[in-house]
Amino acid sequence: MKYVSTRGQAPVLGFEEVLLAGLARDGGLYVPESWPQFSADEIRAMRGLPYSEIAVRVMLPFLGGAIAEDDFRAIVTDAYASFDHAAVVPLVQLDQRTWVMELFHGPTLAFKDVALQLLGRLFDHVLAKRGERVTIVGATSGDTGSAAIEACRDRQNVDIFILHPKGRTSEVQRRQMTSVLSDNVHNIALHGTFDDCQDLVKALFNDMAFRDRMGLSAVNSINWARIMAQIVYYFAAAVALGAPDRKVAFTVPTGNFGNVYAAYGARAMGLPVERLIVGSNANDILARFFASGTMSAAPVVPTLSPSMDIQISSNFERLLFDLLGRDGAAVQAAMDGFRAEGKFAVTDAQLAEAHAIFAAGRADDARTMDVIKEVWEKTGGYQVDPHTAVGIHSAATAPVDPSVPVVVMATAHPAKFPDAVETATGRRPVLPPRLADLYEREERLSELPNDVAAVQEFVVARARAAKEAA
Numbered sequence: 001m002k003y004v005s006t007r008g009q010a011p012v013l014g015f016e017e018v019l020l021a022g023l024a025r026d027g028g029l030y031v032p033e034s035w036p037q038f039s040a041d042e043i044r045a046m047r048g049l050p051y052s053e054i055a056v057r058v059m060l061p062f063l064g065g066a067i068a069e070d071d072f073r074a075i076v077t078d079a080y081a082s083f084d085h086a087a088v089v090p091l092v093q094l095d096q097r098t099w100v101m102e103l104f105h106g107p108t109l110a111f112k113d114v115a116l117q118l119l120g121r122l123f124d125h126v127l128a129k130r131g132e133r134v135t136i137v138g139a140t141s142g143d144t145g146s147a148a149i150e151a152c153r154d155r156q157n158v159d160i161f162i163l164h165p166k167g168r169t170s171e172v173q174r175r176q177m178t179s180v181l182s183d184n185v186h187n188i189a190l191h192g193t194f195d196d197c198q199d200l201v202k203a204l205f206n207d208m209a210f211r212d213r214m215g216l217s218a219v220n221s222i223n224w225a226r227i228m229a230q231i232v233y234y235f236a237a238a239v240a241l242g243a244p245d246r247k248v249a250f251t252v253p254t255g256n257f258g259n260v261y262a263a264y265g266a267r268a269m270g271l272p273v274e275r276l277i278v279g280s281n282a283n284d285i286l287a288r289f290f291a292s293g294t295m296s297a298a299p300v301v302p303t304l305s306p307s308m309d310i311q312i313s314s315n316f317e318r319l320l321f322d323l324l325g326r327d328g329a330a331v332q333a334a335m336d337g338f339r340a341e342g343k344f345a346v347t348d349a350q351l352a353e354a355h356a357i358f359a360a361g362r363a364d365d366a367r368t369m370d371v372i373k374e375v376w377e378k379t380g381g382y383q384v385d386p387h388t389a390v391g392i393h394s395a396a397t398a399p400v401d402p403s404v405p406v407v408v409m410a411t412a413h414p415a416k417f418p419d420a421v422e423t424a425t426g427r428r429p430v431l432p433p434r435l436a437d438l439y440e441r442e443e444r445l446s447e448l449p450n451d452v453a454a455v456q457e458f459v460v461a462r463a464r465a466a467k468e469a470a
């Protein structure tokens with residue numbers, strides 16, 4: 001298995017290199033040269049298997065032999081043993097045709113754990129084998145940060161720097177990051193939005209001298225391995241609901257487009273997916289794209305679903321690569337146009353191709369609160385978080401064949417957003433016992449301006465200090 005960049009100018013890589021690379025050296029994102037294919041019989045044979053076994057079967061073709069199957073099975077099994085539900089990602093039925101898949105049973109209570117618990121272990125395996133050390137830089141709107149920190153804390157071969165937008169995450173999300181006091185963990189509260197954080201991380205990767213000197217790696221979904229691990233739960237959900245003999249639709253609360261792109265990948269690998277529904281909050285650049293064919297940035301507004309307060313969805317570039325016929329130069333031109341003018345457009349034919357797979361919905365904060373309340377009342381006491389509520393609204397409004405089951409991805413635990421959930425339902429969701437003292441824990445973070453040089457200086461100084469202390 002080889003990986004190519006969406007901009008066509010970076011070296012073609014194998015799995016180990018793509019895991020460590022993060023952003024491609026031409027500024028693009030890595031994608032598989034071709035999608036592995038699963039036959040109907042192979043999909044049917046996944047029925048009844050434990051999650052970790054489905055995970056091994058789905059991911060093995062992406063490794064291209066880089067990790068021996070038995071070693072990989074041990075890594076995967078260990079990663080999902082850290083989840084507090086036997087099914088890892090259980091399905092809960094909301095009504096006759098709607099399910100939610102709870103992706104929040106990992107250590108930090110959001111879907112990011114599913115990929116990052118695996119990634120931390122893969123980094124360890126590969127770095128130990130190569131005798132290398134990396135500096136991870138990541139951007140978070142709230143959930144990737146804590147999941148990445150939890151996966152990488154105290155690991156010998158890794159320093160991790162996470163940038164979050166100051167004052168724009170929930171308190172639980174911030175504390176989950178800043179209360180980890182390990183020497184190799186560095187939290188930066190950046191003066192800016194998530195888009196600024198992500199832009200800055202990409203600028204660090206695009207400074208080749210800095211990137212090579214520090215050995216930069218990524219934990220955001222620009223890292224191919226994140227997408228790979230997220231593809232698995234679409235297989236698990238569809239198989240549980242009758243695939244390959246029945247089609248399924250998925251609704252995905254969306255920000256950076258990584259999770260819904262993973263669903264697109266599952267479909268490309270042979271899973272019978274009727275439709276993929278993108279759920280947006282008031283930061284609805286994607287919903288506007290799917291309505292008009294034009295991607296046009298607007299200022300980010302804070303919402304009750306802060307992890308989706310994003311206007312520049314990195315992973316859309318991976319879909320665009322396919323819509324533009326896998327032409328790296330065309331993707332580069334579209335991205336240049338977006339950077340210069342804040343917009344780009346696809347043709348009617350390309351939009352029609354997208355519409356054959358995708359639909360989109362949008363819920364503002366008022367609607368989000370109504371959905372949390374409606375679900376609570378209709379189910380007699382089931383709480384959903386605001387991101388999941390955006391997905392449930394979008395599932396109900398999207399044009400999907402009514403005979404097809406719809407699975408809404410429940411991307412975060414309601415206790416990560418207790419104020420909104422309590423206001424809507426009258427009951428404050430409680431954190432699991434292992435996080436019960438979160439509000440009492442000491443916090444450590446550094447505030448920095450939105451300035452590449454300032455962040456570079458900070459990373460160099462902290463990485464040097466951590467190395468000396470080791």
Ligand SMILES: Cc1ncc(COP(=O)(O)O)c(C=O)c1O
Pocket residue numbers: 110111142143144221253254255256257258259260307308387411412
């Ligand atoms: C709780 C939650 N829901 C949804 C999203 C959006 O997912 P994606 O960025 O993969 O589109 C995020 C952040 O990524 C999140 O943390």
Ligand SMILES: N[C@@H](CCOP(=O)(O)O)C(=O)O
Pocket residue numbers: 139140141142143144145219220221222255256258307308
């Ligand atoms: N919502 C995310 C934003 C980063 O997304 P990623 O999937 O690219 O890591 C977050 O919670 O940080």
